[in-house]
Amino acid sequence: MGKVTGVEGAVAVAEYDFTVIAKVEADGPEATREALTQADLAAAREEAWLAHLRRGRPNVPLDELAVRVLPQYKPGAEPLCSGLVVEVTDGDGNTTRHEVTIEVVSSAAGRASQRMLAEGALKPDQVYYYEVIAEPRLGAAAPEDEEAPAIGTFTVRHAPLRYLSRPLRPLIEKAQAFGVEDGWPPVFITSEALEQAILFSRRGGALNPPVESGAIMLGTVISCPETGELGVVATEAVEFKYAEATNYALFCTGETWAHVQAVRQARQADPKTQTTQIVGTAHGHPFPPHYGQSDCRTCDKRPTCTLTSVFPSTDDLDFSRSILPRAPWGFAHIFGVDAREAEVNALFGFRNGKLMERNWYVIPDFEWTEPAGGGCPADKKP
Amino acid sequence: MAQNTPQSPKTISFTATDVTGTHSVDARDMQASVAPSAAARTLASKMALPPNVPWVLRDDANCRVLNDDKPLGEQITPGANVTLAPAAHLGAG
Numbered sequence A: 001m002g003k004v005t006g007v008e009g010a011v012a013v014a015e016y017d018f019t020v021i022a023k024v025e026a027d028g029p030e031a032t033r034e035a036l037t038q039a040d041l042a043a044a045r046e047e048a049w050l051a052h053l054r055r056g057r058p059n060v061p062l063d064e065l066a067v068r069v070l071p072q073y074k075p076g077a078e079p080l081c082s083g084l085v086v087e088v089t090d091g092d093g094n095t096t097r098h099e100v101t102i103e104v105v106s107s108a109a110g111r112a113s114q115r116m117l118a119e120g121a122l123k124p125d126q127v128y129y130y131e132v133i134a135e136p137r138l139g140a141a142a143p144e145d146e147e148a149p150a151i152g153t154f155t156v157r158h159a160p161l162r163y164l165s166r167p168l169r170p171l172i173e174k175a176q177a178f179g180v181e182d183g184w185p186p187v188f189i190t191s192e193a194l195e196q197a198i199l200f201s202r203r204g205g206a207l208n209p210p211v212e213s214g215a216i217m218l219g220t221v222i223s224c225p226e227t228g229e230l231g232v233v234a235t236e237a238v239e240f241k242y243a244e245a246t247n248y249a250l251f252c253t254g255e256t257w258a259h260v261q262a263v264r265q266a267r268q269a270d271p272k273t274q275t276t277q278i279v280g281t282a283h284g285h286p287f288p289p290h291y292g293q294s295d296c297r298t299c300d301k302r303p304t305c306t307l308t309s310v311f312p313s314t315d316d317l318d319f320s321r322s323i324l325p326r327a328p329w330g331f332a333h334i335f336g337v338d339a340r341e342a343e344v345n346a347l348f349g350f351r352n353g354k355l356m357e358r359n360w361y362v363i364p365d366f367e368w369t370e371p372a373g374g375g376c377p378a379d380k381k382p
Numbered sequence B: 001m002a003q004n005t006p007q008s009p010k011t012i013s014f015t016a017t018d019v020t021g022t023h024s025v026d027a028r029d030m031q032a033s034v035a036p037s038a039a040a041r042t043l044a045s046k047m048a049l050p051p052n053v054p055w056v057l058r059d060d061a062n063c064r065v066l067n068d069d070k071p072l073g074e075q076i077t078p079g080a081n082v083t084l085a086p087a088a089h090l091g092a093g
Helices: A042-053 A102-118 A169-173 A191-206 A254-269 A314-323 B036-046
Strands: A016-023 A030-035 A066-073 A080-089 A095-101 A129-136 A153-158 A163-165 A176-178 A187-190 A214-223 A230-239 A277-284 A331-337 A343-351 A354-358 A360-363 B011-018 B023-031 B055-059 B081-086
Touching: A016 A066, A016 A102, A030 A102, A042 A066, A042 A080, A042 A095, A042 A102, A042 A343, A066 A129, A080 A102, A095 A102, A102 A129, A102 A354, A153 B036, A169 A360, A187 A191, A191 A214, A191 A230, A191 A277, A191 A331, A191 A360, A214 A254, A230 A254, A230 A277, A254 A277, A254 B055, A254 B081, A277 A314, A314 A331, A314 A343, A314 A354, A314 B081, B023 B036, B036 B055, B036 B081
Parallel strands: A163 A214, A187 A230, A187 A360, A277 A331, B011 B081
Antiparallel strands: A016 A030, A016 A129, A066 A080, A080 A095, A080 A129, A153 B023, A176 A360, A214 A230, A214 A277, A331 A343, A343 A354, B011 B023, B055 B081
């Protein structure tokens, strides 16, 4: 049966064996199963950490939390889970409980689907279904995953969260809101950063043939001293220069990352903007809905069609998670077109391990201040 | 008189940092013969970075992504700083 295995950093207490059960038909028999690992639970753990930080505890590192992952059983259907509860407790004994759906472990389901594909039980692009079961661990802990042969010794360092202490109310009062307030930590984008993001994200769409283009969004995390809430302010878009682009993909090269790193390091070297960090991405999907496979211009549903090219792909999610590790407040801003070729955009944040559309704010400007009297403590500067 | 050529080091030590600059690993006595992709995978795992994307190593001294056809030890110098970057891509393709 499944097992939870140890990794560096905050490790979930293994009280249960969690397993993904994959099926070809929703009501069909089990096709295969996949044990959950600590890596599968990373998104759930980070989202629970964010919930803890939002309670006025921005100085609590993820690695210093004790983490428990508990099942939420479907009534009368144990061991099937409707979701998971992640319980994090800091060194002072403060506990935060955070609920996630089983979609948060889609990475394990993905592994199961790969095996089903390899065995011929599933066809490419065929929909599959999965559930999660949890069974109390009895006796000794399950054995760890097989370790790869040692190829060296390693010392890992995770820098503490860099943030500014800043009241949120004045920012919200001067902000223009987009989307419906949904209870997520607020994301603010300055007017200048938004103009840059639009320019860089739509630049590739103006080429012939159109290609994808985009930017890294730099900014800072803020913690409100009045409410304890956490927020993000994006102050600058750094173009993905030297990237290799196609009509449906954008590959960053070594030179791309060198450029992004040079800008980030320059901002961090300035005491005033030392809390600068990657807070998100912006990029364009310069193609019609349905990848242009059907001609919207001749479709009789065009006047009222709600389809757009603004959606987070699996690649967008994987890329976002890889450049925003341990940053569950991060976002992906996607710029595309609708069926009438009008420009549309939406902002997506991490929830249940996926990128979900969320609300955001535009602010006219943002005044940086040195994080004295708040923010990243001097002795914990990275 | 005996002849010899300099022996390639069997291990190499270096520091790897992710693209955010927030997470880093000091790698000590890593086997110089490993392929950069294997080294990148191990470092990503140590940093608890997502396992479902491929990772590459970039030498900060020259911005070059390490070639997977050559052993790690032939492409970086001892004490080098490298960046661990995702080989994943944005987009809908």
